[in-house]
Amino acid sequence: MSGSVAIVGLGPGDGSLVTPAAQAALDRATDLIGYIPYVARVPERAGLTRHPSDNRVEVDRARHALMLAAEGRHVAVVSGGDPGVFAMAAAVFEAVEQGDPAWRRLAITVEPGITAMLAAAARLGAPMGGDFCALSLSDNLKPWDVVTARLEAVLRADLVVALYNPISSARPWQLGAALGLALEIRAPETPVAFARAVTRPDETLRVMTLAQAREAPADMATLVIIGASGTRLIPRGPGERPFLYTPRSVPAGR
């Protein structure tokens, strides 16, 4: 069994944020598997068979990759951002655990990428400069009461909170509920960032207060960052977006 699976992070979108290691894994692949828009980011070339698939079929996609590798193919499974953050890496290992024991002998590697919250943070300043967490707001794979219990815990612990998968057509109200919970715990003037399609041509970055955030539009391409008590803005000149950052220090008594 000489096939392989490389689970590759393509970063937020701009080609200059794809690591050379990720690019090398793509260059070695005979087969490319992933959600349609991520497969579309990798140019066609001779010797590469592309297998784009629809959203929300992650484990099917993972099994397909493992079956091809078991036949000796060199498969790249692509994710946006980092494959280990709410993306394909866990799905592949779930399929390995539950599937053909021979799959455990395959060469399976993960090539990390720049995940959305760190790409967004870099564009905004340094909002993740203190302790932080990443939560998926989707209740497709965990009960909503687990989502809210975790969110409440990290809000009370004063971590910066990055919300992945904040909203979709099937989950229209969860982001509003999450921001409502945040407003019960954090000050209404807490900075919140909505970072959409970071580094892509349709990028939009909006920084507002937590009180304003409940009325702000968002979509599946949006990453939401809720500041901690120390997170603040540095105003700049007219027409310039302020820097958003979280100091490293936490004063005693907070």
Place this chain on the structure above:
Amino acid sequence: MSGSVAIVGLGPGDGSLVTPAAQAALDRATDLIGYIPYVARVPERAGLTRHPSDNRVEVDRARHALMLAAEGRHVAVVSGGDPGVFAMAAAVFEAVEQGDPAWRRLAITVEPGITAMLAAAARLGAPMGGDFCALSLSDNLKPWDVVTARLEAVLRADLVVALYNPISSARPWQLGAALGLALEIRAPETPVAFARAVTRPDETLRVMTLAQAREAPADMATLVIIGASGTRLIPRGPGERPFLYTPRSVPAGR
């Protein structure tokens, strides 16, 4: 004022994990500022003045960068990993906020990098596959009771926990205390990873149980990942390290 500051993430160590955007920022720089081992990662070249500095002088280093940029220089401030994660980005914005108002008009950009927890996760499997957090265990910049309150909150909320800055010669007991707290809340068989110098020649990856972790050696180059209740190992063949991963799903009632 035509100078600039680029705060650049060098990733975990291997050159193949430096993004092309980070490399371009290094190539444009006239001056290079950072902690000695990070400056040493960037080759010398004509036209580049290197200003290596010792550890724990982050704000002095940041002010130096801003002063040079105010003189028209193009400064790259380098961090290992991602500069927005317990690294130089927040220090630069602290210096901007407290310093010469003219510094706010400088071109200040952040080039993200592969942060240690995601580099380690990629080597191990997909341990950050569910909700997770990143905490600095250092009490140099925040009171120890804040560290432990945050740690307790995220342990109870069943997040995967990445501990940055777990130990140093000046902070020899904090990691043991943190793991002791984890043992009060999580099962003794919870998987824990100690990932040291990931992707560098002296890389070591150790996966053990939480009960074993209290006796395991660690140093400043170690990143500690404490698994959640769902985190588990997939055994492989003799002599092969098991895959470590956290499933995406959380069952109801957990």
